[in-house]
Amino acid sequence: MTASDLSVPPGVPAVGRRERRKRETRAALERAALRLFAEKGYEQTTVEEIADEADVAVRTFFRYFASKQHVLFGDVGHQRIGELRAALAASPADLPPLEAVRTVLDALDLDRDEQEQILVRLRLMDRQPSLVGVYLMLNHELRQILVEFVADRTGLAPTDPYPLLVGGAAVTAWDAALSAWSAGGGTTSLAALRRELFAALTAGVLAGPPDRPPDGPG
Amino acid sequence: MTASDLSVPPGVPAVGRRERRKRETRAALERAALRLFAEKGYEQTTVEEIADEADVAVRTFFRYFASKQHVLFGDVGHQRIGELRAALAASPADLPPLEAVRTVLDALDLDRDEQEQILVRLRLMDRQPSLVGVYLMLNHELRQILVEFVADRTGLAPTDPYPLLVGGAAVTAWDAALSAWSAGGGTTSLAALRRELFAALTAGVLAGPPDRPPDGPG
Numbered sequence A, B: 001m002t003a004s005d006l007s008v009p010p011g012v013p014a015v016g017r018r019e020r021r022k023r024e025t026r027a028a029l030e031r032a033a034l035r036l037f038a039e040k041g042y043e044q045t046t047v048e049e050i051a052d053e054a055d056v057a058v059r060t061f062f063r064y065f066a067s068k069q070h071v072l073f074g075d076v077g078h079q080r081i082g083e084l085r086a087a088l089a090a091s092p093a094d095l096p097p098l099e100a101v102r103t104v105l106d107a108l109d110l111d112r113d114e115q116e117q118i119l120v121r122l123r124l125m126d127r128q129p130s131l132v133g134v135y136l137m138l139n140h141e142l143r144q145i146l147v148e149f150v151a152d153r154t155g156l157a158p159t160d161p162y163p164l165l166v167g168g169a170a171v172t173a174w175d176a177a178l179s180a181w182s183a184g185g186g187t188t189s190l191a192a193l194r195r196e197l198f199a200a201l202t203a204g205v206l207a208g209p210p211d212r213p214p215d216g217p218g
Helices: A003-007 A012-040 A047-053 A058-064 A068-090 A097-107 A112-127 A129-154 A161-183 A190-202 B003-007 B012-040 B047-053 B058-064 B068-090 B097-107 B112-127 B129-154 B161-183 B190-202
Strands: none
Touching (some): A012 A047, A012 A058, A012 A068, A047 A058, A068 A112, A068 A129, A097 A129, A097 A161, A097 A190, A112 A129, A129 B129, A161 B161, A161 B190, A190 B161, B012 B112, B068 B112, B097 B129, B097 B161, B097 B190, B112 B129, B129 B161
16 A cells, blocks of 8 residues: 555545545635625626636536526525525424424524625625625525425415515524624624524414414424 | 686696606606516616607606616605605604504505506516516615614614614515515405514514613603
8 A cells, every 4th residue: 555545545535635626616716706706896707707716617617606696605505595495395294384494494503614704795795785686685595495385384375474474584583693793793693693583573473374273283 | 817727727737737747757667667577578678778668768767767676666666665764754753663663664555556566566576587686675775774763763783683673574574465465466455464464573572672661652
């Protein structure tokens, strides 16, 4: 076994190296994009320029991000939303929907690295109001997923007030928690704040749809 | 006094005619815009084409609407938001802020004509997802006004959870009420639904900021 074999064992190593290189490329693209967004503005920056700045081909950019919007709220946005959708689908069928939403949101709380990424993006948004639209669309997507989940679990239409209220309360709590937390420099607990605000907003919302016992299982 | 003087009394008449013509031009621009948005899509329609379709100059378009977005949610959006801002400012200083928001929203409920206009726009949005962004920005603007009002009245920062929750709850109630009402073909009472949902969302939100007696005046 050579020294090279020691640091790069057969089978695993190639994947490890490839995986590491992928992460580096993704991080380089994110850094390049945020640098250009801050310098030139989000609207004025093209995918070509981001790829160029990160020294990769445009084709490579699109292997990592579906669009310019995805690189902006990428990892901490779309990816988390995908996880949320899966976690909701996997939640026990006998859990009241509001309880399921609360549990899943709690389980998906962000680690310190992700919180740092969010802070950078929120600050960029403060300086560039055109990014607000991207942030609002992400919240809209999150709300839609929650509304559809609650509708599905209760048998109500996604246009029924109950699913709409649960989804709306969750996103409002999330948005308000982010604003307050970011204004405080991200020093307090984002998760605790979000939980508190969600509890306040749902205290008056029925735990179940009108025609089933509130908060009772099944 | 001639027949012409009878139908057009001196002083008032010129204004009446001018005012009527202005309303006609505004309505023609709105009709033209909605027709083009439905046919070609919102993004693909230019202000030039809207002006052309309404048979007026581009300059004239901008006398009535600040942007293409304004013509979309014009009268029932930006104008109402302006009125809301004024009504909030005029609300008694000793009214708890949550109460002031509730009273002002109740007083601004929309008449049948405005509700019809909203229905047309919501249906257009269902078919053209790109319009969702415009709608979200309008909600964002509404939320900001409410948050700033509550912050101002309570002496809290606009990034404090309390103003953020009140503004968020009002917009969530409004958005959920619109969705449910529009899905039902606009046959139920939009105002009653919005009131009910706002009450549900604010039942668990303090009526006053943390350091003043909840719901007490002053």
